[in-house]
Amino acid sequence: MSGQQYDEIGEAFEGFKSLPLVRHGEVPSFLGMVGDVRGKAVLDLACGTGFYSREFKRRGAADVLGIDISGEMIAAARKAEEREPLGVRYEIGDVAELPPLGRRYDVATAVQCLNYAEDRAAMRRMCRNIHQHLLPGGEFFVFAQKPDYRFDCPDLDRYGFRCEPTGEETGTGPRVRVTALLDPQPISIIGAAPRREVYEECLRSAGFTDLAWVPLTISDAGVREYGADFWADLLAHPPLEMLRCRA
Numbered sequence: 001m002s003g004q005q006y007d008e009i010g011e012a013f014e015g016f017k018s019l020p021l022v023r024h025g026e027v028p029s030f031l032g033m034v035g036d037v038r039g040k041a042v043l044d045l046a047c048g049t050g051f052y053s054r055e056f057k058r059r060g061a062a063d064v065l066g067i068d069i070s071g072e073m074i075a076a077a078r079k080a081e082e083r084e085p086l087g088v089r090y091e092i093g094d095v096a097e098l099p100p101l102g103r104r105y106d107v108a109t110a111v112q113c114l115n116y117a118e119d120r121a122a123m124r125r126m127c128r129n130i131h132q133h134l135l136p137g138g139e140f141f142v143f144a145q146k147p148d149y150r151f152d153c154p155d156l157d158r159y160g161f162r163c164e165p166t167g168e169e170t171g172t173g174p175r176v177r178v179t180a181l182l183d184p185q186p187i188s189i190i191g192a193a194p195r196r197e198v199y200e201e202c203l204r205s206a207g208f209t210d211l212a213w214v215p216l217t218i219s220d221a222g223v224r225e226y227g228a229d230f231w232a233d234l235l236a237h238p239p240l241e242m243l244r245c246r247a
Contacts (some may be wrong), residue, residue, distance in 0.1 A: 015182045017051055019160025024222025026240060030111065030143050033214050033242050037061040040106040043133055045095050046113035050077030050088060056109075057086040065101065067093040096122050098129035108134055111143040115191045119171025120198060127206035134247035140208060145176060146216075146241040147196040153237035157181060158230070163239050166190065172198045203245055214242040 016022050030052070038060035044053040047066030057064045066088060068074050077090045093099070095113060108130050117123035130140060151165050160181050168175040172194035179188040200211055216238045218231045 015187075016180050019180060019182070020222065020226065021156065021159035021161055021234070021240075024219045024225070025159075025216050025234070026111075026143065028219040028222075029214075029217050029242060030109075030141070031055065031059075032217070033244060034107065034109060034139075034141050037107060041103070043067070043101070043105040043108040043130075045108060045110045045130065046116075047077060047090065048073050048111075050080055050090060052109060052111060053077065053088045053090070054080065054084070054086055057088050061107075063105075064088045065105075066090045067095070067098070069094045095126045095129060097125075098133070101133055104133055104135045104138070106135055106138050108138065108140045109143075110141070112191065113144075114142060114199065114202075115144045115172075115194055117172055117192075117194070117202075120202060121171075123172060123194065123198065123202040124205055127202045127208065131206040131208060131247050136247060138247045140203075140245050140247065142199070142243040142245075143240065144199075144243070145178075145191070145193040146239055147173065147193060147199065149193060149239050150237060153239075154233040156234070156239060159234055161239070170194075199243060203243075208245040208247060210244075210246040212244050214244060216240050216242065 017027065037056050039062050041063040042056045042061045044056065044064060044066040047053050047068045050066050053064050053066035066077055071092050074090050074092050081088055114123055114126055117126055134140065151163065156163055162179040162181065164177050166175045166177055170192045173192050175190060176193050177188055177190055179186050203211060218235065222231065
């Protein structure tokens with residue numbers, strides 16, 4: 001399901017990065033958690049149109065491979081590489097069925113990836129495949145819906161998004177509809193909000209250790225642009241959370 005709905009979005013996905021929550025929350029928080037990638041080999045899973053893949057290469061990564069299940073997303077990423085050659089490679093692939101990639105990586109990243117597993121078995125397969133492609137001691141960084149987000153919190157419209165439960169359950173947690181309030185046409189994506197224990201059990205069963213949940217933060221630039229009061233509701237009830245672990 002995730003591949004088809006992202007195929008329908010295509011290059012419009014780049015617009016997500018302009019929204020306040022992503023621009024001043026997700027992007028600086030995630031890049032700050034991943035940290036220094038200079039000289040490292042990075043595997044960017046669910047890479048979408050390649051935003052983070054390109055950023056890792058600009059920050060000095062020696063080798064970056066972006067993988068996404070959506071052919072349209074990969075096509076958009078390759079177009080971006082043609083416009084600004086950085087040496088990033090992109091391949092179509094399903095993390096749950098990841099073939100051998102010919103090498104192991106220092107770092108793997110997954111922004112909104114594991115939450116598309118329909119059940120624990122699928123998430124375990126994802127985690128095993130990722131672990132197998134990391135060097136011993138390699139790091140894995142996850143960015144996803146906060147597992148215990150309360151949907152009765154103040155709305156997120158001012159931050160560029162809506163987040164609503166569909167009333168359905170998957171094998172990992174409640175199904176969620178996230179809508180990016182893009183102009184002129186909002187875009188909705190259906191995923192899941194896996195429970196915290198599901199993430200932890202699946203990652204540990206694959207061999208990951210040193211699991212640590214990392215909260216979303218707002219950049220200084222975001223506070224300067226909008227003011228601290230603007231972000232108060234978001235920081236009191238953050239809809240997103242990060243996770244880091246080690247192979």
